[in-house]
Amino acid sequence: DTEVTQTPKHLVMGMTNKKSLKCEQHMGHRAMYWYKQKAKKPPELMFVYSYEKLSINESVPSRFSPECPNSSLLNLHLHALQPEDSALYLCASSQPSFNQPQHFGDGTRLSIL
């Protein structure tokens, strides 16, 4: 069982919809991450939160809006997505210091119609 829980597991949405992806961890980690993974490709970093503050935004389009309401939760708000945004979205967490492994959830598979 993974210690990082992501919901929903699957999401189908139209290009005009607004939806949110959720991620929760109870390992006491204070760094949390969003990654995007296309089929047969490695995870690509989107956002990093450290102590609930956004520390890295990898030039992600504004139609993706991250939020870290507390140390256990991480959300990704989606609006006006494009078909090319269809992918597996992975959340991860770690201790906020160097040389610490990231623990991944099993992802949300997102399909944009």
Next chain:
Amino acid sequence: GENVEQHPSTLSVQEGDSAVIKCTYSDSASNYFPWYKQELGKGPQLIIDIRSNVGEKKDQRIAVTLNKTAKHFSLHITETQPEDSAVYFCAASIYTGGFKTIFGAGTRLFVKA
């Protein structure tokens, strides 16, 4: 920025044989190198990691070696089993205002029974 190259992209071995996956990184500031295994429908799971002050680390059938001078690191799996079949990612971590992990392109390992 950091770049991680991984070879081979596909590896097929007989059960009981060894498998070796090799990676190189570009940024000498990287000093943490995790390896992840990703099974179908799952998120990446850490299998072993190595820090830059160590040249080799072993955990049962899995070992990792690091050559900081050459910027090479490798994963060795001995006595492979069918359940080792998965995609394996090497990665390098660097601090750039936040903790950033760059993944290699992945190796799809097939272990034939």
